[in-house]
Amino acid sequence: MDQKKYFEKNRITKLFGIDYPIIQAGMIWCSGWELASTVSNSGGLGLIGSGSMYPDILKDHIKKCQRATEKPFGVNVPLLYPQIEDHMKVIIDEGVKVVFTSAGNPATWTEKLRSNGIKVCHVVSSVKFGLKSQDCGVDAIVGEGFEAGGHNGREETTTMCLIPDLAEQVDIPLIAAGGIGSGRSMLAAFALGADGVQVGSRFAATKESSGHNNFKEEIVKAKEGATKLTLKEITPVRMIKNQFFEQVMEAYKKGADKEELTRLLGRGRAKKGMFEGNLEEGELEIGQVSSRINDVPSAQQVVENLIREFFKVKDSI
């Protein structure tokens, strides 16, 4: 197939042994074994999002993913996860081959993982941490722009500005994230110097996503300006402007400090919104590109559409 051939020499497809340089972001509450295995079976790289799983649940998802696909898949691990030691033990014991780490110091786990034959990729939002990750020996980095959903950098550097800067200063393979939900933006990321793309929001609203249907419908409904990056005092996060978001804005107006914001956020907000479908009280983490998402297709269709549009636009410019 011509399209697969085009990506044969790509640094990301070669690194992971996949057909297309499309990574499905390991999102909390949305990306279990079903989404990850479907993406991997479609030629991309599926990631299980371990950030919302207890270690035994993660183990179960890895086993199911292994049964559902013979293709490579990975696990995303937020390094600030409280039971990180248990997570890493499960990942190594179960023979996972790819780990994407985020939200933490790449120095802590990279060597251990790599010495177990695991490919390691770290998510960064600045050149500074891109260079640091490279020094730590990671195999690739994800450069994530301000428009991305979920947790995000404090400096607000957008994908358009971050990716060319990373491409110029970092030598290892580079995956672009933030604002990428179509073949157009995938091609734009390549123009900016990326070797591959990580796609989150577009996969959050697929049939195989384990997010609640209410959440998926809310993504479809989201129009421009529907999301905002906030809570920088705790951990910056981009979310839909729902009732909970308005409570956060109210708290800011009253001059709330970090402690008060942490209390307001409480526990289980993201689960409540994204997994239980409580659109008022829950935290609904999603990217700006949700404004361009208007359906809930299968994840395989998403991969196919990305590739089809990538080549269509490429041939037209």
Add this chain to the structure above:
Amino acid sequence: MDQKKYFEKNRITKLFGIDYPIIQAGMIWCSGWELASTVSNSGGLGLIGSGSMYPDILKDHIKKCQRATEKPFGVNVPLLYPQIEDHMKVIIDEGVKVVFTSAGNPATWTEKLRSNGIKVCHVVSSVKFGLKSQDCGVDAIVGEGFEAGGHNGREETTTMCLIPDLAEQVDIPLIAAGGIGSGRSMLAAFALGADGVQVGSRFAATKESSGHNNFKEEIVKAKEGATKLTLKEITPVRMIKNQFFEQVMEAYKKGADKEELTRLLGRGRAKKGMFEGNLEEGELEIGQVSSRINDVPSAQQVVENLIREFFKVKDSI
């Protein structure tokens, strides 16, 4: 020349009668006749930034620009400018052929300008205002993302998310702005669906820019995270985090309201910084892409570099 031929059927080159679909943004304090005429003579479209000029100064710049180039050029007019009637009279009387309007309602002036044979282009930061501009009969729109310097949209939509949305929903020619300072990002804008690009920051740091040398050197020094969009209560503006910026942040911490912020901003802040070179007390408006600007070349070189890199990257992906 092959490169010119490639752009012959482009909607922006055809609309303005230029060689390359590169618009030099009409920036306050930086883009007088010298910059505008150089860009136009280099095959792009130069714009005189009238926002920092009295009507008689604008008239003088238009006359000098006409003497310096036989190529098309235009004037950028912020529609909130207090002496807007006088500005428009000068523009019409002097026979200017292209006007870019921004920061205001496109319904007010579009018809009058067009009935005088002037091509009108309006700058927007959302699809909503893109559609409104189209309804008002403008010839083209500029979609400007969150990463752009100077005044900016409140909804923080980045170029990566804004441009595909505009390209899909608006029929008239589309110019992308925000984060574009290289051939790479110009190509990315085309992948996203734009017909042309508007480049600001990169031209602010050129020999022909009328910005103060201190300001140009500050742009060269700017690294990632050096700018921030702020003052949303007045008019959102992206600026370098200098001493004045820190004063604004202090004011926010103390809960300053719109009036206090307006008082702090005072009059002539931008002139002080960008034109008089007072890097501490002045307001230094510039885009995120300043992190990628490392020299002060001629404007002609900027145009040539944009085109060269555009084709180089295009051929490589």
